[in-house]
Amino acid sequence: MKRFRGFVIxxxxxxxxxxxxxxxxxxxxxxxLLLFGYVLTNEIKDAKIAIYDPSxxxxxxxxxxxxxxxxxxxxxxxxxxxxxxxPAFRRGEVKLALIYEPDFAGKLEKNGKARIQIxxxxxxxxxxxxxxxxxxxxxxxxIASMNSEKVPAQIIPEVRMxxxxxxxxVFMFVPGLMAMLLMLISALMTSLSITREKELGxxxxxxxxxxxxxxxxxxxxxxxxxxxxxxxxxxxxLGNAVxxxxxxxxxxxxxxxxxxxxxxxxxxxxxxxxxxx
Amino acid sequence: MRTxxxxxxxxxxxxxxNKAMLPIxxxxxxMQLIILVNAATYEMxxxxxxxxDLDLSGSSRKLISKYSGSPFYQIHSSSFSYKAAExxxxxxxxxxxxxxxxxxxxxxxxxGKAKAQFVINAINGQSAGLINAYSTMILVxxxxxxxxxxxxxxxxxxxxSISADYSYWYNPKLNYxxxxxPGILVLLITIIGLLLSGMNIVREKEIGTIEQINVTPINKIxxxxxxxxxxxxxxxxxxxxxxxxxxxxxNIPMEGNLGLVFMxxxxxxxxxxxxxxxxxxxxxxxxxxxxxxxFFMVVFILMSGLFTSIESMxxxxxxxxxxxxxxxxxxIMRMVLLKGSTFADISHHFxxxxxxxVCVLSLAIWRYRKVS
Numbered sequence: 001m002k003r004f005r006g007f008v009i010x011x012x013x014x015x016x017x018x019x020x021x022x023x024x025x026x027x028x029x030x031x032x033l034l035l036f037g038y039v040l041t042n043e044i045k046d047a048k049i050a051i052y053d054p055s056x057x058x059x060x061x062x063x064x065x066x067x068x069x070x071x072x073x074x075x076x077x078x079x080x081x082x083x084x085x086x087p088a089f090r091r092g093e094v095k096l097a098l099i100y101e102p103d104f105a106g107k108l109e110k111n112g113k114a115r116i117q118i119x120x121x122x123x124x125x126x127x128x129x130x131x132x133x134x135x136x137x138x139x140x141x142x143i144a145s146m147n148s149e150k151v152p153a154q155i156i157p158e159v160r161m162x163x164x165x166x167x168x169x170v171f172m173f174v175p176g177l178m179a180m181l182l183m184l185i186s187a188l189m190t191s192l193s194i195t196r197e198k199e200l201g202x203x204x205x206x207x208x209x210x211x212x213x214x215x216x217x218x219x220x221x222x223x224x225x226x227x228x229x230x231x232x233x234x235x236x237x238l239g240n241a242v243x244x245x246x247x248x249x250x251x252x253x254x255x256x257x258x259x260x261x262x263x264x265x266x267x268x269x270x271x272x273x274x275x276x277x
Numbered sequence: 278m279r280t281x282x283x284x285x286x287x288x289x290x291x292x293x294x295n296k297a298m299l300p301i302x303x304x305x306x307x308m309q310l311i312i313l314v315n316a317a318t319y320e321m322x323x324x325x326x327x328x329x330d331l332d333l334s335g336s337s338r339k340l341i342s343k344y345s346g347s348p349f350y351q352i353h354s355s356s357f358s359y360k361a362a363e364x365x366x367x368x369x370x371x372x373x374x375x376x377x378x379x380x381x382x383x384x385x386x387x388x389g390k391a392k393a394q395f396v397i398n399a400i401n402g403q404s405a406g407l408i409n410a411y412s413t414m415i416l417v418x419x420x421x422x423x424x425x426x427x428x429x430x431x432x433x434x435x436x437x438s439i440s441a442d443y444s445y446w447y448n449p450k451l452n453y454x455x456x457x458x459p460g461i462l463v464l465l466i467t468i469i470g471l472l473l474s475g476m477n478i479v480r481e482k483e484i485g486t487i488e489q490i491n492v493t494p495i496n497k498i499x500x501x502x503x504x505x506x507x508x509x510x511x512x513x514x515x516x517x518x519x520x521x522x523x524x525x526x527x528n529i530p531m532e533g534n535l536g537l538v539f540m541x542x543x544x545x546x547x548x549x550x551x552x553x554x555x556x557x558x559x560x561x562x563x564x565x566x567x568x569x570x571x572f573f574m575v576v577f578i579l580m581s582g583l584f585t586s587i588e589s590m591x592x593x594x595x596x597x598x599x600x601x602x603x604x605x606x607x608x609i610m611r612m613v614l615l616k617g618s619t620f621a622d623i624s625h626h627f628x629x630x631x632x633x634x635v636c637v638l639s640l641a642i643w644r645y646r647k648v649s
Contacts, residue, residue: 126451
């Protein structure tokens with residue numbers, strides 16, 4: 001037991017006297033969490049669009065204004081012809097093009113019908129899909145407000161987003177980051193620490209020492225498990241304090257699970273490594 | 278020049294005589310491509326729905342059949358208690374609950390308006406947004422049908438309508454895989470390039486062979502060139518291999534000029550490899566080098582627009598993203614491969630990469646010292 005303790009202490013010295021590694025171990029999760037919590041979102045905001053409006057009448061102006069004031073879209077350019085759409089898409093300047101038909105208001109008044117064409121750059125399929133949906137939604141709202149009195153029977157959806165009402169990206173991201181960083185620390189770091197002993201030749205010293213294989217393995221794993229566990233707590237704490245990521249279930253269960261996960265990763269890589277040696 | 282050739286030969290020998298290296302270079306990326314492309318798809322198929330129909334009328338059944346008939350939805354279960362449905366969502370068995378309150382049909386006939394509840398599991402914000410969009414679309418469709426059924430053409434006079442036709446260019450079937458393959462290819466050559474070059478000099482430092490090189494007449498530039506070129510060739514080969522696999526397995530479109538792709542890749546690889554070398558010169562152990570590379574890689578990847586769109590990031594982050602080489606190259610790949618952009622279209626991104634390559638390379642050469 002005393003030998004084992006000595007071995008663990010040696011490992012801890014290895015880690016703590018390598019200041020750069022230590023900085024990264026604790027700086028990495030904090031910086032990434034803060035950066036991505038503020039940066040990564042899935043919501044669509046200010047998507048750039050182009051409008052081709054040959055009729056330029058009251059209705060098209062009002063409709064364009066409605067679309068642009070929704071917050072989802074931003075006018076990048078006014079097109080002078082339909083042929084300008086393709087180059088704009090290819091340069092990646094706009095994501096969506098709106099095309100009104102000529103004499104829009106006149107046709108709407110006379111025939112009760114007018115047409116708009118929406119063209120989306122679907123090289124990014126999901127964004128295209130969402131943008132088209134938003135646009136058609138705004139247009140149908142506009143139609144509904146035009147016909148306010150004559151609206152026929154309608155089903156109105158009442159949508160509730162469970163667990164993450166504002167559709168925040170962080171909620172999805174924090175647990176993922178935690179799994180990823182724990183894997184990085186426990187799997188990569190421990191396996192590298194063994195490879196290093198082999199490359200430096202100090203592995204030989206360990207092999208001829210009276211320490212048993214099990215002691216070497218556990219001794220190697222132990223400090224990293226401890227560090228990884230602290231990292232897990234930092235991520236959870238920061239996520240909760242700064243971004244309000246909730247922990248709705250039992251905290252103890254979560255921590256126990258992460259401990260299990262760390263152990264499993266550290267040991268599995270270890271086994272693989274020793275067999276290679 | 279001959280000196281460089283010898284270093285290149287030495288590096289290649291070192292790579293190819295390392296048993297673990299070959300699979301890392303050739304097998305792992307292809308497996309990652311296949312797995313990642315299939316896994317990292319946000320495409321919505323088989324949204325699992327739990328139906329809580331408390332009305333059990335013709336209208337409610339018709340509404341539900343609209344959803345069960347769509348290829349996007351799959352009725353997973355039905356229940357008469359909202360509580361039970363919510364429990365199922367908690368277990369992760371369903372993605373969405375449709376609740377139709379009692380008296381739904383009566384209200385629709387009397388007031389011309391009725392409400393249906395959609396409860397969506399929004400842990401994954403993006404997919405929740407998509408589910409919401411799809412569901413609303415189906416409902417709009419359903420509303421239109423009601424109007425067509427209940428109103429005679431004579432009553433329709435005076436009701437104005439604007440018909441909105443939409444078309445999806447470049448990817449009419451909204452196939453998400455064709456969007457992901459070019460991005461993931463960039464990811465793979467980045468990982469390989471950065472890790473290989475980042476670990477390389479540090480490894481010589483750890484083993485001690487760097488001493489031997491320090492006492493040779495090889496100068497800085499020859500040494501760096503000799504270290505870079507082998508990985509540069511491996512990276513380009515990797516890209517060609519990946520593109521072939523992408524074409525064969527996922528049938529990705531190649532609208533633009535492939536020469537343009539490789540020209541940009543050549544510059545991009547210089548950026549990444551020089552970056553790796555830079556990391557290699559400022560760290561002392563493989564462990565440190567690995568961690569530093571990982572740190573930058575994760576930041577670069579997540580901010581590259583591979584998974585989330587860059588336009589929706591806050592302005593300061595978009596400005597910061599100008600320092601991200603991955604962002605430029607992923608854009609170039611997607612624009613050229615999917616949209617057939619020409620050099621004029623991508624020139625801005627291309628020259629940004631050139632400037633980047635020159636800067637990082639000179640920094641790496643300046644940082645590398647032939648002293649231990």
